[in-house]
Amino acid sequence: TTTELETTVVVKKAKLTLTGTGSRGRIRSADVNGPGKPVVDNTCTTFRAFIATQMSFPDNAQEVQAIAAAWRQACQKAGIVIDFVEDIRLLVAQRGPQMRGEVKTKARAIVELLFGLKAEDNKRDTRDRVEKLLDRFNFVFKEPEARKGMYGHPVIQTIINKVWFGNRNADGVRHPSYSQDGGIPLVTIALVLTAVENVLDEWLTGEHVDIPFSAHGYREKFNVHLKTLKDFAEHTQALGIVTQLRECLLNTARRYAKVDENTLEERPGLVTSDFEAARREWE
Numbered sequence: 024t025t026t027e028l029e030t031t032v033v034v035k036k037a038k039l040t041l042t043g044t045g046s047r048g049r050i051r052s053a054d055v056n057g058p059g060k061p062v063v064d065n066t067c068t069t070f071r072a073f074i075a076t077q078m079s080f081p082d083n084a085q086e087v088q089a090i091a092a093a094w095r096q097a098c099q100k101a102g103i104v105i106d107f108v109e110d111i112r113l114l115v116a117q118r119g120p121q122m123r124g125e126v127k128t129k130a131r132a133i134v135e136l137l138f139g140l141k142a143e144d145n146k147r148d149t150r151d152r153v154e155k156l157l158d159r160f161n162f163v164f165k166e167p168e169a170r171k172g173m174y175g176h177p178v179i180q181t182i183i184n185k186v187w188f189g190n191r192n193a194d195g196v197r198h199p200s201y202s203q204d205g206g207i208p209l210v211t212i213a214l215v216l217t218a219v220e221n222v223l224d225e226w227l228t229g230e231h232v233d234i235p236f237s238a239h240g241y242r243e244k245f246n247v248h249l250k251t252l253k254d255f256a257e258h259t260q261a262l263g264i265v266t267q268l269r270e271c272l273l274n275t276a277r278r279y280a281k282v283d284e285n286t287l288e289e290r291p292g293l294v295t296s297d298f299e300a301a302r303r304e305w306e
Contacts, residue, residue, distance in 0.1 A: 055114075058101075058103060061101055062103065063097075063115075065093075065097035065101070066090065066093045066096075066097045066115050067114075067115055067118050068194070068198065069093035069097065069198075070090055070115050070116075070118050071118045071121075071122045071194065072198045072200040073089045073093065074119050075122055075194070075200070075201070075210070075211055076200040076201055076203065076208040076210050076211050077089075077200065077208070078210065079210060079213070079217070080123075080238045080242035080245050080246075081119070086116060087112065090115045091107060093115070094107045094111070120237075123236055125186060126182070126215065126236075127218050127221060127222070127236040129185045129186050130182050130219055130222050131222050133178055133182055134178060134219055134223065135222070135226075137176075137177060137178045137181070138152070138153075138156060138162070138178070138223070140152075140153070140231075142230065142231060145229075146228070146229030147229060149226060150226075150227065150228060153223050153227050153229075154227070155167070157220065157223055160216075160251070162176060162178070162219060162220070162223060163176060163179070163216060164176060165177075174212070174252075174255075174268055178219055179212065179216070179272070180276070182215045183195075183207060183212075183272060183276050184275070184276050184279040184280075187211075188276040188277065188279050188280040189280065190280055190281070191281060191282055193280055195276060195280070196277070196280050196282055201273075204269075205269075205270055205273065206266060206269025206272065206273050207269050207273045208269075209249060209252045209253065209256070209265075209269070212248075212252060212269075213245055213252055214245065216248040217241050217244050217245040217248055218236060220244055220248075221234060221236045221240075221241060252265065
């Protein structure tokens with residue numbers, strides 16, 4: 024299957040060198056060689072950002088459309104055009120569950136720590152605690168029992184920090200999608216909340232039982248969290264509460280990554296007067 028890149032400005036035609044070394048002969052990132060490798064890498068990064076900031080559980084059609092758009096963008100950036108083949112689509116598509124898996128893995132340790140979920144605790148006590156946290160989304164509150172501080176529980180900020188802002192070179196720092204309108208996207212927050220719910224679900228019996236963080240099991244739960252965030256934003260629009268929340272999450276995450284705010288702005292470069300001064304030096 025080949026997808027035509029009609030909107031891509033062709034600078035030069037290139038081909039991918041693909042030799043599948045994965046299971047069942049599947050293509051892996053390490054199998055991509057030649058001038059197309061940066062295009063593949065860039066496409067993977069962009070699609071990961073799409074999952075984290077725009078649509079965390081896309082259906083098949085949405086996934087194909089997003090990957091194709093990321094491929095066109097990467098080709099344009101590299102100044103080349105390469106046929107978008109099925110092997111590449113499958114390679115990039117793997118980044119979807121991979122991204123969600125990273126969120127789940129980081130969330131599990133953080134949720135268990137911040138909500139005090141331990142294997143050695145009394146099963147009934149653990150079950151009762153988890154049921155209360157899940158009831159009416161109490162876990163999103165800074166004070167779950169009093170239901171105060173909506174979307175203020177530190178579990179949200181901590182997961183965002185660990186997954187996307189671990190250092191200055193992390194995805195959240197380097198990719199603009201993570202700082203839409205000066206704040207963490209609502210989709211990202213909803214994905215974090217869905218991962219937290221997944222981990223709490225795993226402890227609902229009083230002991231840990233692994234539950235896959237799959238699209239089948241959690242797409243609808245994600246949609247509920249996203250809709251609730253949007254409804255809250257609309258209901259409190261005059262006060263700008265959600266805007267402030269998103270900005271606070273982003274600013275705190277950047278500090279965690281040790282990013283100097285000045286480095287995020289474009290630095291002034293060389294200008295005409297510099298060129299003229301240099302020319303006079305050579306005269």
